Amino acid sequence: MPQMRPVAFLNARLIDPASGVETAGGALVIDGLIRDLGAGVTAAASPTDALAIDCAGDVLAPGLVDMRVFVGEPGQEHRETIATASAAAAAGGVTTIVATPDARPVVDDPAVVDFLLRRARDIGLVRLLPAAALTKRLQGEEIAEIGLLKEAGAIAFGNGARSIANSQVMRRAMTYARDYDALVMHLPKDDALAGEGVMNEGELATRLGLPGSPREAEAVIVDRDLRLAALTRSRYHAEMVSTTLSLEAIRRAKEAGLAVSCGVGINHLTLNESDIGDYRSYLKLSPPLRREEERSALVEALAEGLIDVIVSDHDPQDVETKRLPFADAADGSIGLETLLSAGLRLVAADRLSLPSLLAALSYRPAKILGLPQGRLARGAPADLIRFDPHEPWVVDPTRFLSRCRNTPFDEAKMEGRVKTVMVAGAIVKD
Amino acid sequence: MANSFAFGGRHLLGIEGLAPLEIVALLDLAENSIGLTRQADRKGTLRGRTQVNLFFEASTRTQASFELAGKRLGADVMNMSVANSSVKKGETLIDTAVTLNAMRPDVIIVRHPRAGAVHLLARKVDCAVVNAGDGAHEHPTQALLDALTIRRRKGVIAGLTVAICGDVAHSRVARSNILLLSALGARVRVVGPSTLLPGGIERLGVERHSDMRSGLKGADIVMMLRLQHERMQGAYVPSLREYFHFHGLDLDKLALAAPDALVMHPGPINRGVEIDSAVADGPRSLINEQVEMGVAVRMAVLEALARNMPAG
Numbered sequence: 240m241p242q243m244r245p246v247a248f249l250n251a252r253l254i255d256p257a258s259g260v261e262t263a264g265g266a267l268v269i270d271g272l273i274r275d276l277g278a279g280v281t282a283a284a285s286p287t288d289a290l291a292i293d294c295a296g297d298v299l300a301p302g303l304v305d306m307r308v309f310v311g312e313p314g315q316e317h318r319e320t321i322a323t324a325s326a327a328a329a330a331g332g333v334t335t336i337v338a339t340p341d342a343r344p345v346v347d348d349p350a351v352v353d354f355l356l357r358r359a360r361d362i363g364l365v366r367l368l369p370a371a372a373l374t375k376r377l378q379g380e381e382i383a384e385i386g387l388l389k390e391a392g393a394i395a396f397g398n399g400a401r402s403i404a405n406s407q408v409m410r411r412a413m414t415y416a417r418d419y420d421a422l423v424m425h426l427p428k429d430d431a432l433a434g435e436g437v438m439n440e441g442e443l444a445t446r447l448g449l450p451g452s453p454r455e456a457e458a459v460i461v462d463r464d465l466r467l468a469a470l471t472r473s474r475y476h477a478e479m480v481s482t483t484l485s486l487e488a489i490r491r492a493k494e495a496g497l498a499v500s501c502g503v504g505i506n507h508l509t510l511n512e513s514d515i516g517d518y519r520s521y522l523k524l525s526p527p528l529r530r531e532e533e534r535s536a537l538v539e540a541l542a543e544g545l546i547d548v549i550v551s552d553h554d555p556q557d558v559e560t561k562r563l564p565f566a567d568a569a570d571g572s573i574g575l576e577t578l579l580s581a582g583l584r585l586v587a588a589d590r591l592s593l594p595s596l597l598a599a600l601s602y603r604p605a606k607i608l609g610l611p612q613g614r615l616a617r618g619a620p621a622d623l624i625r626f627d628p629h630e631p632w633v634v635d636p637t638r639f640l641s642r643c644r645n646t647p648f649d650e651a652k653m654e655g656r657v658k659t660v661m662v663a664g665a666i667v668k669d
Numbered sequence: 670m671a672n673s674f675a676f677g678g679r680h681l682l683g684i685e686g687l688a689p690l691e692i693v694a695l696l697d698l699a700e701n702s703i704g705l706t707r708q709a710d711r712k713g714t715l716r717g718r719t720q721v722n723l724f725f726e727a728s729t730r731t732q733a734s735f736e737l738a739g740k741r742l743g744a745d746v747m748n749m750s751v752a753n754s755s756v757k758k759g760e761t762l763i764d765t766a767v768t769l770n771a772m773r774p775d776v777i778i779v780r781h782p783r784a785g786a787v788h789l790l791a792r793k794v795d796c797a798v799v800n801a802g803d804g805a806h807e808h809p810t811q812a813l814l815d816a817l818t819i820r821r822r823k824g825v826i827a828g829l830t831v832a833i834c835g836d837v838a839h840s841r842v843a844r845s846n847i848l849l850l851s852a853l854g855a856r857v858r859v860v861g862p863s864t865l866l867p868g869g870i871e872r873l874g875v876e877r878h879s880d881m882r883s884g885l886k887g888a889d890i891v892m893m894l895r896l897q898h899e900r901m902q903g904a905y906v907p908s909l910r911e912y913f914h915f916h917g918l919d920l921d922k923l924a925l926a927a928p929d930a931l932v933m934h935p936g937p938i939n940r941g942v943e944i945d946s947a948v949a950d951g952p953r954s955l956i957n958e959q960v961e962m963g964v965a966v967r968m969a970v971l972e973a974l975a976r977n978m979p980a981g
Contacts, residue, residue, distance in 0.1 A: 375907070381904065382907045384907040386914065386915050387910070408904075411864050415864050415906075417879075471863075
């Protein structure tokens with residue numbers, strides 16, 4: 240590999256989400272690592288061959304770590320490819336993506352994990368970490384080869400968009416996963432209880448004439464999973480929660496000292512069911528958007544640290560699956576390129592501090608995954624983003640690098656946009 | 670061999686409840702029978718006695734071993750292989766017991782797929798009962814023959830580290846061995862994927878290891894269990910290749926055990942699933958010796974029970 244030129248970020252507002260500390264100064268990057276940090280890093284103090292980047296007071300923070308990204312490969316290349324997902328991630332300041340296991344074939348064979356790692360290495364834009372299937376073919380019936388998959392490089396184990404209904408299977412999978420210290424991730428949803436529901440159950444669903452899915456469809460599985468986490472003593476992560484009912488259960492589990500964590504989708508923090516408006520299918524999500532009170536409670540739980548991470552839940556869908564009557568449309572929205580900007584809305588609204596937002600987008604997911612990323616510290620990997628949190632821009636999906644356009648933020652006014660992105664010491668966006 | 674202590678029970682239903690001295694007495698008695706299995710002149714301890722082998726679960730080797738043991742002691746041996754009817758097991762069992770009892774046998778050897786079934790039967794008959802395996806509960810003669818094999822090779826059992834590896838949850842062999850080896854002072858470890866280690870097993874006084882490499886470290890005896898893979902795949906372990914990779918005994922993993930560690934398996938073995946052929950057929954394998962000790966131990970058990978039978 241050719242020797243990379245040192246890079247000196249100067250005059251930046253340094254935010255370390257691990258400590259919450261904010262300082263003025265610079266960061267010196269050598270050989271893919273942060274070599275020096277703080278007020279001492281100046282143009283004069285940098286190596287003579289270093290590339291100097293004047294940040295002019297912009298924020299310099301760790302790159303984002305997104306725990307839930309659908310990358311399309313193998314098998315769904317019409318929706319996304321590792322190349323387009325990586326480009327979209329780099330554009331959005333996401334330097335590490337965890338690929339969901341619902342590929343075709345499913346990521347339940349070590350050879351598929353190997354394929355993903357090789358493809359990502361060849362593209363080399365951002366870090367891609369494959370999550371493997373918790374159950375074979377994601378069918379929720381048989382435990383996948385967790386040991387061999389982890390040896391092949393799987394970072395965690397989830398069941399993609401599908402929930403595991405059988406509690407015995409879930410218990411055994413969690414028990415088995417513990418032997419390999421594997422992180423079990425799950426999108427909690429009781430499919431039978433959710434039934435035909437396509438949006439949050441309640442007044443609005445009734446007015447729109449759409450079948451609703453109750454909050455309990457999520458909460459009963461969160462409850463069950465947390466009890467199983469207590470029984471099996473395994474590491475458990477609820478990938479996305481959307482209701483206060485789930486939060487109550489997570490609070491109890493955390494207070495009991497269990498090794499559990501949870502995520503929330505950026506859409507659930509920034510939108511509510513009313514945004515569905517005139518049957519906008521780009522806002523058809525799973526879990527569904529809830530009422531404003533729920534959204535507000537999620538933001539509060541995030542600020543408090545009860546919710547650990549924010550995910551984009553980047554889920555590209557093409558027109559064939561989205562330009563349909565609301566109930567027939569596929570779930571999901573893209574999110575890599577708007578993740579940070581949407582999150583900054585919460586900071587602008589004074590609901591969340593900037594370090595807290597960045598912690599939920601980098602430090603905490605990295606910590607849950609056991610990665611050294613997410614820290615602005617000497618010796619940490621030089622995965623960095625530079626952004627002006629106040630730069631205004633308007634979302635224009637035609638300029639997205641993702642293969643699909645299904646954003647819920649079409650034409651939305653945003654504040655804050657990534658300018659420079661570095662992954663392992665290499666600048667991937669400038 | 671002189672014995673100040675003898676086995677005093679009417680039945681042999683399990684290792685549980687046996688005093689260490691009773692176990693030693695049975696092993697000593699078995700030691701005497703080892704030569705006899707090779708001789709034409711047989712003991713007549715059970716001459717005129719009737720032994721019924723009542724097997725509710727198919728078993729070739731255990732049934733043959735008990736049959737041979739009985740015949741070598743001069744008993745009339747009758748084999749009853751009861752079809753494993755899935756319905757009304759409880760009723761069938763008691764009905765069978767009552768019917769058999771009316772035929773006045775002296776000893777019944779029973780194997781049943783359900784834990785506790787042999788105890789239930791023992792309460793309904795007047796003769797001696799030997800448990801030849803009840804569900805995942807106990808298989809006392811297997812533990813005795815394992816102990817005899819170990820004792821002959823290692824001299825003593827006390828102080829040895831024994832790693833019992835594999836499907837402990839469904840294994841009666843594991844339970845009987847844990848009880849027996851612990852009673853005689855061995856340090857017992859159970860090693861297997863957590864899905865195959867039953868809850869609360871630590872309370873039986875064993876160390877639990879889900880990482881086979883740590884579980885084998887320094888072990889004097891590596892006792893492999895059979896994986897009933899027909900019903901395992903997907904439910905308890907993901908696949909046979911993963912099981913073999915992490916929990917199959919090969920030369921590589923065996924190298925972590927003590928340099929003079931010996932390998933045992935109750936049979937029949939699954940090559941390439943829980944044990945590699947290079948180990949199963951290798952110089953440290955006691956698998957065939959275990960089979961030989963099986964006949965001796967069963968003769969000893971029958972002899973000990975005969976001493977406690979009313980005069981025939």
